[in-house]
Amino acid sequence: MKIQLAESYGFCFGVKRAIKIAEENKESATYGALIHNSKEIARLEKDFNVGLTNDHKSFKAGETAIVRTHGIPKNELQELKETNVEVVDATCPYVTKPQQICQEMSEKGYDIIIFGDEAHPEIKGVKSYATYGARVVTIPSELEDLKLKDKVALVAQTTRRVEEYMEIANYLIPRHKEVRVFNTICNATFENQEAARKIAKIADIMIVIGGKNSSNTKQLFSIAHDNCNKSYHIEDENDIDYFWFKDKEFCGISAGASTPDWLIQNVIDAIEKNVN
Amino acid sequence: MKIQLAESYGFCFGVKRAIKIAEENKESATYGALIHNSKEIARLEKDFNVGLTNDHKSFKAGETAIVRTHGIPKNELQELKETNVEVVDATCPYVTKPQQICQEMSEKGYDIIIFGDEAHPEIKGVKSYATYGARVVTIPSELEDLKLKDKVALVAQTTRRVEEYMEIANYLIPRHKEVRVFNTICNATFENQEAARKIAKIADIMIVIGGKNSSNTKQLFSIAHDNCNKSYHIEDENDIDYFWFKDKEFCGISAGASTPDWLIQNVIDAIEKNVN
Structure with missing residues (x-):
């Protein structure tokens, strides 16, 4: 089995920065x-005693709250600061x-359209600033019944596919006097x-490593699958079914922006050990 | 021969307004x-003694210069005013x-891209304001070698096809932090x-009436031709070759925004007279 990593994969600038801040x-x-x-979060707790709290109201004055990479809603940030939590x-x-x-844009009178997942923490945060x-919205049809102003500003979740973003832009532009498209x-x-697409085109099997709740990993998996129908999204080596590799010769690997190198290495080691 | 006008055709608001001003x-x-x-211009000269001058420097103080519907470059407007020509x-x-x-947009630091015909008076005027x-540009490939800023503003010649405008927008948006798209x-x-497209789909022959130098008429002809390969762009009834109508049953008619009703009627009368 030939195993090859995509030319670009894994940790991005923002994730590296956040982990350094936590450490x-x-x-x-x-x-x-x-x-x-979750694996990297467990490591931070074990090695650096950095915990995880899901309710911002549970922080007490003097305690330190680290704001996650995806950001938090504006009012929650304000409440943390008002209760003298060190942010x-x-x-x-x-x-x-x-x-x-x-x-x-909201204060300048534009109607704001956000392309992304309403339930994702990043988007909950971003939306709160409007x-x-x-x-x-995620698809143009969701725009059909909206009554929007002549001036519309469009922003995207940082981890979305640009082709799908363009579909939203293409719906809005002919229908409004001004559409201000921010490529976020x-x-x-x-x-x-791009690297996942490139390797998926030539691989027999694609392994995409990352959290099941990671938006950017899901996008990577979607791109991999579009180009190699034997594509699998795993969180770690325990998710592997070695039957997938039967009669395959070339395994491409990509990993989400929040997937640490040590976890990727574990996956590669496991494949090398268990597949001929 | 069934002859039918498109649901929308001919004089637009701006042309009607300009003719009223001239009269x-x-x-x-x-x-x-x-x-x-040119036919309508000849009528204005004959009936209202409104002449045509192609050099703004030939106007003398106290004379009246009517600025054409397509506008003129900023510096020429300024020169006319400075020489006390009544504009x-x-x-x-x-x-x-x-x-x-x-x-x-230019003064706010955006790089400006204009989608249109560089040689057209409207675009010469519009560009002069940047x-x-x-x-x-007219096609995305003309953008390839340009080094543009992160912030780009995009405007279109008023008479262009929106599908082609979107091709320019689709090239720019993924490559720049902000693209401000004005639907002009x-x-x-x-x-x-839209009306030309609709009737061309069901017509056997399409006649599009308008000046050979009229941008919007050329666009109408292009749309008509995409949907009915027996489409003809004529300036008036003298351009008709009645052989075109052989074995045809349904003639659709459209006309550019600068084509007067009397000229359209002349064309219809001629077809009715000469075709069974």
Whole structure:
């Protein structure tokens, strides 16, 4: 079995930065999962005593709350600060950007459309910055019944596919006087996606490693699957079914932006050990 | 022969307005062809003594210069005013809009891309308002070698096809942090285009009437031809070859935004007279 990593994969700038921040703040807790990878979160707890709290109201004055990479809603950040919790912001700067755009465009009178997953923490945070509200959509048909102003601003979840973003832009532009399209899909995501596409085209089997709740990993898997129908999304080596590799010769590997190198290595070691 | 007009055709708001302005300013001259229809211009000269001058420097103080519907470059307007020529502005408000957008966006630091025909008077005028310059393109490949800023503003010639405009937008958006897309294609153009498409799909032969130098008529002809391969662009009834109608039963008719009703009627009368 030939095993080959995509040319670009795994940790992005924002995740590396967040983990460094967490490691530098021992004895603290993150508000929400720091990144969407439970294995790495367990390592931070074990090695650095960085806990995880899912209710921002449980932080007490003087305690340190690390804001997760995906950001948090504006009012929750404000409440943490008002109760004198020490806030350490590990929000990825590429997520801070759409938050700022939402606030600025909303205050300038644009209707805001966010392309992304309404239930995802990043989007809950980004949306909260739109002073006069925002609509979250994933496909153009969700725009059909909306009554929007002449001026619309469009932002995207950082981890989405640009082709799908363009479908939303293509629906809006002919129907409005001005559509201000902000390309907030991050480059790291884009590079991992392009590399996954490239290797999936030539692989017999594709393994995409990352949290099952990781948006960018799901996108990588979707791209891999579009180009190699024997594609599998796993969280770690325990999810592997070695039957998948029967009669396969070339295994491509990609990993989400929140997947640590040590976890990727474990997967490679396991395949090498168990597959001829 | 069944002859049917498209549901929307001919004179748009801006052309009607310009002709009214010309008729109200007898003994004047337009700077540049008021509209792209030589027959209507001849009528204005004959009935209202409205002349046509192609050099703005030939106007003398106290004379009246009517600015054509397509607008004129900013510096020429300024020179006319400075030499105390009385300027009557018949620029279509839908053309004034992209002029203003170019100026505002250029001064706000955006790189300006204009989708349109560099040689067309409208675009010469619109481009002149971009304080720090603008690039004019018709197809995405013309953007390939341009080094543009992160922030790009996109405007369109009022008479272009929206599908082709979207190709330019689709090239720019994934490559820039912000693309501000102004939909400056005018509704009248759009309505005439949609109506031409609809009737061309069911017609055996399509006659599109308008000046050979009229951008919007050329677009209408292109749409008609895409949907009915027996489509013909004529300026008036003298351009008709009645052989075109052999074995045809249903003739659809469309006309550009600068084509007067009397000219359309002449064409219909001629077909009715000469074709069974």
